[in-house]
Amino acid sequence: DESHINRIVINSVYMAKQAKQHSIRLGFEYHQNTLTENAESAVALINRINMNNVGLYWQPNGMITPNENLKERNLVLPYSVGNMHIHNYCVKNGYQPLSDIRENLYMYFDDIKKQPYNIMIEFVKDSILENFIADVKVLRELLV
Numbered sequence: 001d002e003s004h005i006n007r008i009v010i011n012s013v014y015m016a017k018q019a020k021q022h023s024i025r026l027g028f029e030y031h032q033n034t035l036t037e038n039a040e041s042a043v044a045l046i047n048r049i050n051m052n053n054v055g056l057y058w059q060p061n062g063m064i065t066p067n068e069n070l071k072e073r074n075l076v077l078p079y080s081v082g083n084m085h086i087h088n089y090c091v092k093n094g095y096q097p098l099s100d101i102r103e104n105l106y107m108y109f110d111d112i113k114k115q116p117y118n119i120m121i122e123f124v125k126d127s128i129l130e131n132f133i134a135d136v137k138v139l140r141e142l143l144v
Helices: 002-020 039-049 066-079 098-109 129-143
Strands: 026-028 054-058 080-086 118-121
Touching: 002 026, 002 039, 026 039, 026 080, 039 054, 039 066, 054 066, 066 080, 066 098, 080 098, 098 129, 118 129
Parallel strands: 026 054, 054 080, 080 118
Antiparallel strands: none
């Protein structure tokens, strides 16, 4: 409700002021089931906080199409703190290899890969080191 959102905004402004004294930027993760669950709600929250050291992380949403993800990424990008999480989450099967969504990844990152973004692998299939290494290879290939 509105009072809950106001408390979050007030607390965020307080934290942002404290962080700014130490040249720290704060980033809200762009995430389902939160105040940043879609591009519109994420941007609305950042605009309400209205502090230049507060922004957003972006990550693809496995519940929407790649084109919808790209549209949301474009709306969120001006508010980015320079970090993006990447994973391949399927509702039926959990986390899957990034190689399964290689073409989507090219679409998400090709136009911004020369900009200073940190792209972090957040989860890998079965939390296995070999799967992480395979995902790193996919990211390296598309970010070069």
